[in-house]
Amino acid sequence: MRRLIPVVLIVLLVAGCAAAGEREGERFGGTGPFTLVIGRPATAYLQPLLDRWNQAHPEERATLLELPEAADEQRAQMVANLQAKSDRYDVIGLDVIWTAEFADAGWILPLERSMFPLDRFLPPVVDTAVYRDKLWAVPYTSNAGLLYYRKDLLAKQGFKPPKTWEELRTQARTLHERYGIGGYAGQFLAYEGLTVNFTEAVQSAGGQILSQDGTKVTMDVARAKAGLNFLVDGFREGWIPQESLSFKEDEAQLAFEEGRLAFARNWPHAYGPATTSAVAGKFGVTRLPGLNGPGTGSLGGYNLAVSAFSKRQKSATDFIRYFTGLENQRRVLTDGSFPPVWAELYDDPALIKRFPYLPVLKQSILSARPRPAGANYNQVSLVIASAVSNALTPPFEEAGDDVVASMRDQLDEIIRAR
Ligand code: GLC
Secondary structure: OOOHHHHHHHHHHHHHHHHHHHHHHHHHOOOOOEEEEEEHHHOOOHHHHHHHHHHHOHHHOEEEEEEOOOHHHHHHHHHHHHHOOOOOOOEEEEEHHHHHHHHHHOOEOOEOHHHOOHHHEOHHHHHOOEEOOEEOOEEEEEEEOEEEEEHHHHHHHOOOOOOEHHHHHHHHHHHHHHHOOEEEEOOOOOOHHHHHHHHHHHHOOOOOOEOOOOOOEOOOHHHHHHHHHHHHHHHHHOOOOHHHHHOOHHHHHHHHHOOOEEEEEEOHHHHHHHOOOOOOOOEEEEOOEEOOOEOOOEEEEEEEEEEOOOOOHHHHHHHHHHHOOHHHHHHHHHOOOOOOOEHHHHHOHHHHHHOOOHHHHHHHHHHOEOOOOOOOHHHHHHHHHHHHHHHHOOOOOOOHHHHHHHHHHHHHHHHHOO
16 A cells, blocks of 8 residues: 555546646647748848757657848738748747737737846846736847947048937038938938837937827827928938938948948848948947937837747747847847947847947937837837828928928827727
């Protein structure tokens, strides 16, 4: 009898484990090869990082599925796929602005916070993955707008990197006239990138477009107009080149690398490639300028989520844990020139030596403002991008007041329709 007890206990324990495993399996079950889907800007350096995982996990190989560069196109493809409940995606590289929409639609699964070292990550970055008090994704790479400038040309004119729009305007105009190059450009094609550039301009004039939870239009006409005018004036006066109306991140990066721009607004990942371009050694980065001093950028980046329709959710979750771990995060910076999410990497002296802009980047991320977190963010963004695009296109007929007032009315309508 005595000898029987441990056997019975073991049987019971094993049965208990199996039951728990099954229960967990219902939500995060399934192992095997899986697919990571993510937009192209974040993929140039990814394959070698995936190869490391694949070598260690031959049964759970990760395949990369690259989506186009523009955020709107990435979203459109993902939405089409997830609406069809397809199991084609397992790990989803989610732009920080999509958390609410994808969570509300039931396309991604809430994750267990204790599985990830969130307290070691930059706090505003973690906030982008939280919606209605649940964690829906794990921060993977952050992003904040920076001002790239030609330090050689500035030095020749005795200019210091601009802190205000007025300084930027004077310098961009001078360099444009003297060297026949574009003064300044950002992402001015009508898509999410333009929404970001306009939002940053409004914020950098001390304004805000929507409340943080996305439920109220808080746009102050005077401040929004000041932000809009910074851009419209550039086009009207010629120091922002016309061709930048078709710029996304890539085109702005290329123009700067080829020496066609004195100043460019871009994300940090443009830094690495520029160090091996025609402007290598001739450029610097600083915070975005604003109306009365340094401006306020928008927080960008990608978080990794598990598709609700994946059949490999356990492998997907294990991979996310690995990929957002410290060792891999270091590579995100060193190999990809993308901003990592682990706070301590920004204070690492060896990394600062190699990437002297890290302190500026950390400051830019910590002071950047997240875009509003509503599930209908996409509609909001379309209204902003299309109104701003019209305003930036010659012959600049519409007055700034009218553009801003009609944008405010349209945004009000979207918010009310929620
Ligand atoms: C970058 C940012 C992303 C943003 C997009 C806009 O990829 O990381 O958050 O939405 O640019 O173009």
